[in-house]
Amino acid sequence: MKLQAYRLQNYRRLRDVVIELDDEISIFVGANNSGKTSAVQGLYSMLRGDAKKFELFDFSAALWGEIDAIGSTASGEDEEPKRLPSILLDLWFRVGEDDLATAMSLLPSTEWDGKCVGIRVAFEPRDAYELVRRFRELHERANHAAIALASKPTADSEPGTEAGAEAEARAEASEYKPWPESLTKYLTKELSKEYTFRYYVLDERAFIGYQAKEADYEPLPLGKEPGGAAILKSLLRVDFLRAQRHLDDPDAGGSDRAESLSRRLSRFYHRNLEKRGDDHAALKALDTSEKQLNFHLEEVFSDTLKRLAKLGYPGVNNPEIVIRADLDPTAVLGQNAKVHYVVPGAVTAQLPDTYNGLGFKNLVYMVVELLDLHEQWKAEEDKRAPLHLVFIEEPEAHLHAQVQQVFIRNVLRILEDANDHATFFHTQLVVTTHSPHILYERGFSPIRYFRRVSDQLAHHTDVRNLSLFKTGEADAPAREFLQRYLKLTHCDLFFSDAVILVEGNVERLLLPAMIESAAKRLRSSALTILEVGGAFAHRFQELIAFVGLTTLVVTDLDSVTVKPDDEKAAAQTADAGDAVDEDDLKAFELEDDDATQPSGKQKSKKYGSTCHAHMEGAVTSNQTLISWIPKKRSVAELWEVTAEQKTLSLAEGSTAAVRVAYQTKVSVTVGSETALLCGRTLEEAFGLENSNWCQAEANRALGLKLKRAPSSPEELAEKLHDRVAGKNFDKTRFALEVLASGPLNGWKVPAYIAEGLVWLEAKVAHELEADAAVATEAATIKPTAADTVSVIIGTEHTA
Known part of the structure; x- marks a missing residue:
């Protein structure tokens, strides 16, 4: 038996979410305050079935007005009030032939021949009319x-x-x-008296995708014997390993917050391991008994430590764990065993567990805690539920990246039991995490992405099952590319408020400084900046739309002149890998009119060479602009695109959107002449909009200073294009030199990037305008830790 999915309605920010679980490990991810903890806490609270633990604030905030409206609406004495909101939990179990006897009480009818049985837990009014x-x-x-x-x-x-x-x-x-x-004020005090738990059987045939086919569907109530709570307990045991483990907290002052690793191992010993029966002999001969007890502890903990070794600890040159007795002649029977660390070397030393790092202790603690929960489940024997669901909250606490990956890779092996494997009993794990390293290890399939849909009072969460994204039929190679790419960049976008896709290394390096200059309020937003290149940004279209994450795409105009078909052979030779100059022929796809195609369009490969943006008949070779946003191919058309046409809404009813930013015409002045000009790339646009600064002798290291001062804006644009397109131009050096000069030292952010950042700032910025004004005075060239900036660049986190 497996828990295939659960649906939670009206609980906190989870208005109505369906969470499908993986057969082995499900990983809950999302930005802060996206509902991950509520999804875990809601399941636990509903299964516990204690009305006194619920408050009005556990109901979604959007329901409070509806509750008050029901209370204030005048009605006749015999008139039933409108139905009051309930918190609902639907659990769907996938059962096989071996599970039918256990799940018999949940079969909707004797004609049932499905694959899933369902039970609804409802926290609802005892009597709405009387309430x-x-x-x-x-x-x-x-x-x-x-x-x-x-x-x-x-x-x-x-x-x-x-x-x-x-x-x-x-x-x-x-x-x-x-x-x-x-x-609502009444229910803040009387909720536990007025609301109760009831249980219902769900009929799989009345549902599609865990949603009832009919809006007025009424499930069958479960009988009082044995009762819904007892049935759930017979099917499912739920345990939790919380994130706040407080191992030997030096500030705990002996309070319950401090948890000694030795004490935890001792508790595991007393609960689950075979006990020694001759402790009275230790009172007669303490030295002899201590040696015997040490041998005994080594023997009974042998299997536990072997399981721990599957995680790679202790590793090479790391301390080994030794469990030693700590006998007191006055109270031998009540003494705890203590963990010691053996430090290897010419002279071995044994140190108490408090002398090792938090990461090591946290790893040992998690393993022992999981084994303890597993053994308690097994100890229930005849009353043992066939399914054990374990939630692990933020296992990455205090662990470095490699150990996080080892843990998530091998955690199921720790709980393997030869008697349980592939039999009636199963364990499913749910991990909530903020670690991209854990996602790196497990890939797309187990990810359940929690997306914040709105930041207003009616905010709620949508949960996306990325296994559906991975297994979809359309464009499978693109998804494989995304999975490989995101593994390289550690999947940071799943924890972000927004994502910025950039053209290349120059934009990736300069964007934090540009944010500091053009959109200061973004400094407190969690942004992921992914360097994807103009040729690959459009491949993120499907993933961005699936997860519904607000996105800014910063790309280049990439103007080219299309070559006639008789030059195709030369172009194919260039594609084959011959040494070519920067401005030699390049291949790209364009849509051509074709009456033979159902859509009237077909994609064909065209060839062109790099050209100045103002070249007559120039088109873009950038697939993001051609096939994603704004779906234009000529440079002239791209210049006419409005701000609305550069923006695409990602989902109906959602504020998430994607916007593209590329070079457009700006006013350029040289001497007494001014013209509207456009660069082809970031470097050209930067040189045009910061012409005086770039042509100054002090900034020669940028690589944009011309040998002879231009006499007109058009000449400046042409020579900058030739300089940047030349094979001797070092783009990375250009970016580093700009950074070294500082964002407040004379240069300004190119207009197209500033425009995109301002748009993104309005969508996701957390800082208020007043906060930004105060921060301006304290701003420095390089943000400090006190600035609370959260900009993630690939695998680098800039604070």
Whole structure:
């Protein structure tokens, strides 16, 4: 039996989400406050079935107005109120022939022949009619009392007199709103009395994609014997390994927050391992018993330490773990075993567990905790549930990247049991993480991406199953490319507020400084900057649309002149790898009119050579501009595109969007002449918009200073194009020299990039305008740790 999916409705920011689980490991990822913890906590709270643990604030905020409207709507005495919201949890179990006996109570009918059985846990009103009636009675009595207080007669109301003070008190009373002024206020105190848990059987035949086919579908209630809670307990055990483990917290002061590794191992020993029966002999001969007990501990912990070794710890030259007795003659039976570390060397030394790093202790602690949970599940014997669901929260805490990958790769092997393997009992793991290294190890299939849909009061979360993205039929090679690429860049975009796709290394290096100059409020947003190149940015189109992540694409105009077909042979020779100059023929795809095609279009390979952006008949070779946004091919058309045409909404009802930024015409002045000109690449655009700065002798190292000063804007544009397109121009050096000069040292961000950054700032920036103004005074060329900038560049994190 496996838990195939669960659906949670009306719980906190999770208005209605379906979370499909992997058979082995599911990985919950997403930006902060995207609902990952709520998905875990909601499942746990609903399965626990304790109404006293719920508050009104556990209901989605968008429902509060609806609840108040039901309470305030006048109705007849016998009229049923509109249905009050409930928190619902649907669990779908995939069952086989061996599981039918266990799942018999969940079969919707004797004719069932499906693959899944479902159960609904509902936290709903005991009696909605009585709930609203009781609220209205209390509300009316309280209001009558307040009115009576406000209307009490008085003989004199002169200010400063006793009667005047009483009048002022009555005036204040008239503004007084007694409890319960609204139904939500009533439920903040009375929720656990008015709401209860009920359980229902779900019929697979009435659902499509875990959603009921009919809006008014009513599931069958489960009987009282053995009851829904008991049935769930017989099917599923849920355990949690929390992130806040506080191993030997030096500031805990002996409080419960501190957790000694030795104490945890001792507890594991007392719970699960075979106990020694001759401890009384140790009282007679302490030395002898201590040696025997050491041997005993080594023996019973042998299997545990072997499982730990599967994770690669201890590694080469790392301390080995030794479990030693720590006997006290006055209380032998109550003493704990203690962990010691054997430091290798010519003279071995044994140190207490507190003398090792947090990462090592955290890894050992997680392994022992998981084994403990596993053994407790096994110890239930006849009452043992066939499925064990374990949530592991942020296993990366204190672990370096390689160990994170080793842990997630081998964690299931730790829980392997020869008696359970491929039998009736199964373990499923759910990992919530902020670590791109864990995603790197597991790939797309287990990822469940939590996407924030809105930042307003009606904010909610959408959960995307990336295994569906990976296994889709369309454009499988593109998805394989994305998976390989994202593994190289450590999948940072799944933890970001937004993503910026850039043309190349120059943009990747310069963008943090450009953000500092043109869009300061982005400094507090979690951005992922991916260097994808003009030829590959469009391959991210499907993934960006699937996850619905706001995206800015910074790319180049890449103007070329199309060559006639009789030069195709020469172009193919250039494609084959012959040594060619920078401006030799390049291949790219364009759509041609073709009446033989159903759409009237067909893609054909064309060949062209690099040219100045203002060349007559120039087209772009950039596939992002041709096939994604704005789907134009001539340079003249691209210059006419509006801001709206550069933006594409990603999903209906979502604020997420993608926008493209590429070079457009700007005003360029040389001497007394001014013209509207456009560069082909970032370097050309930078040189045009910072012409005086780039042509200054002090900035010769940039590589844009011309030998002879240009006499007109057009000459400047042509010579800059020749310089940048030449094979001797060093783009990386250009970027580093610009960075070395600082963003506030005379140069400005090219207009097309600044425009894109301002758009992105309006979409995702967290800092307020006032905060940005204050930060301006303290800004430096290189942001410091105090600036709380979160810009992720590939695998580099710039703070």
